Amino acid sequence: MTTVVEPPAPAVLVDDAPETLSARLRAGTRIQHETAETQGFITALMKGELNREAYADFLAQHYAIYVALEESGEALRAAGADDGIVLDELVRVPSLERDLEFLFGADWRTEIDILPATEAYAARLRELDSWLGGWVAHAYTRYLGDLSGGQIIRTMLQRHYGFGTEGVTFYHFADVPKPKVFKDEYRARLDALELADGDSERVVAEAQHAFDLNTALFRELGARHLG
Numbered sequence: 001m002t003t004v005v006e007p008p009a010p011a012v013l014v015d016d017a018p019e020t021l022s023a024r025l026r027a028g029t030r031i032q033h034e035t036a037e038t039q040g041f042i043t044a045l046m047k048g049e050l051n052r053e054a055y056a057d058f059l060a061q062h063y064a065i066y067v068a069l070e071e072s073g074e075a076l077r078a079a080g081a082d083d084g085i086v087l088d089e090l091v092r093v094p095s096l097e098r099d100l101e102f103l104f105g106a107d108w109r110t111e112i113d114i115l116p117a118t119e120a121y122a123a124r125l126r127e128l129d130s131w132l133g134g135w136v137a138h139a140y141t142r143y144l145g146d147l148s149g150g151q152i153i154r155t156m157l158q159r160h161y162g163f164g165t166e167g168v169t170f171y172h173f174a175d176v177p178k179p180k181v182f183k184d185e186y187r188a189r190l191d192a193l194e195l196a197d198g199d200s201e202r203v204v205a206e207a208q209h210a211f212d213l214n215t216a217l218f219r220e221l222g223a224r225h226l227g
Helices: 021-028 030-037 040-046 052-078 093-104 116-126 132-147 149-161 179-192 199-225
Strands: none
Touching: 021 030, 021 132, 021 179, 021 199, 030 199, 040 052, 040 149, 040 199, 052 093, 052 116, 052 132, 052 149, 052 199, 116 132, 116 199, 132 149, 132 179, 132 199
16 A cells, blocks of 8 residues: 555634534535636536537546546455445446547547646545545545536536437446435445544545645646637
């Protein structure tokens, strides 16, 4: 396993902060979440103002991110340190591989161009293969987002860019037939994690950092595709 570097400074939680970890994560990342989702690249992509090439590039960056996320998750599970929060139902890499083959062709691995912001994001994820709290912070921002807003994104991509089912399987969770029920159960697992004193603040800070990493990525995609 890699050596875990120190995460960002712990988030400051006020006296009336929510009690559960999932509620703290939601409240503590609201500003960072809004900043990330209102970046120009994402706004233009969702309005249908870009093209399939821009979406394909967006997905290629996600492939690098999810490979790192899921490799670290598997390392935690192999070490018996995942506390039941690394779940097969959420794995996205195989779906991303199918989408990228559809979008780029059989040689997609040599066609994709990973951005510096993506490399930095993936590097951080690989540092979390022995800190469950940090890994959970990123899993929360990614997987619950994919299960929530990701479903709207899939519909908009199909509408604006002419996709059927191929090319957007990343957003289809075949093993999660009832997303709301699953998300409620996932939050319950988060809230049941046994964290050391002060670790909740570190986890929230890492989730904030996750959104900041997303924002940096969207800005680089914007520089590449917004002309």
